[in-house]
Amino acid sequence: MDVAMEQEHDVAANDFAAWAEARIASLLRFGYLVTGSQQAAEEAVQAALVRACERWGRISRTQDPDQYVRRMVVNGHVSAWRSSRRRESPVAEVRGTVAADPADTVARSDAVWRMCSGLPTQQRAAVVLRFYEDLDYPEIAAILDVAEPTVRSHVHRALAALRRELASQHAGEEEE
Structure with a gap:
């Protein structure tokens, strides 16, 4: 039984790795547009992917895993912003x-x-x-x-x- 569970875990990990590899560029672009910072985008996406990997068995069965993970990116950024209570407001020059x-x-x-x-x-x-x-x-x-x-x-x-x-x-x- 332990072998079966280990094999199931390996399949889920491989499934997640393939999913994440196919979407990482899109998630990073999305994260950048949401956060306004490349560093914050990378942190938000990385945190979301770590949480998604831990829960991939459940997330992969949702109607739209992409939407679920994008929501994780947004929520992670909002949580980080709230906890830091600091905010940059760059001024655009055109x-x-x-x-x-x-x-x-x-x-x-x-x-x-x-x-x-x-x-x-x-x-x-x-x-x-x-x-x-x-x-x-x-x-x-x-x-x-x-x-x-x-x-x-x-x-x-x-x-x-x-x-x-x-x-x-x-x-x-x-x-x-």
């Missing part, structure tokens, strides 16, 4: 004129994501899940473990904050 150059498009996109890093954690997570992961509101609500109207409110408030930030930057550019 200068110059808008050009058709692809490098400018990438720079603008990068500036928007930097502005997103200044949003409250739940708002940033909702925006990332909505516009980067292209999830609908019920899926986001499940990942963040909040009601769907709360998700809509987070996205609405985040977009309003981003509009205000862009408008203030645009006004600052016109004064120069």
Whole structure:
């Protein structure tokens, strides 16, 4: 009986390793967009994967293991942020004129994501899940473990904050 349990554990470990290897890049990108920091993303994803490995037998039987682990990443980041009670709010600088150059498009996109890093954690997570992961509101609500109207409110408030930030930057550019 011990041999059978050991073999079952080995199969689950191999299954998890294959799953994690296939998704690590996507999870790290997601983690970066949620946390706003490469280091914090790596820590959140690593912690989530450790917990997922320990519980893989149960997680692998869920309807969507990817969603479950993304939720673990978000929850881990929120918990770490709450325990540290410190927060960085980088200031985005967007200068110059808008050009058709692809490098400018990438720079603008990068500036928007930097502005997103200044949003409250739940708002940033909702925006990332909505516009980067292209999830609908019920899926986001499940990942963040909040009601769907709360998700809509987070996205609405985040977009309003981003509009205000862009408008203030645009006004600052016109004064120069």
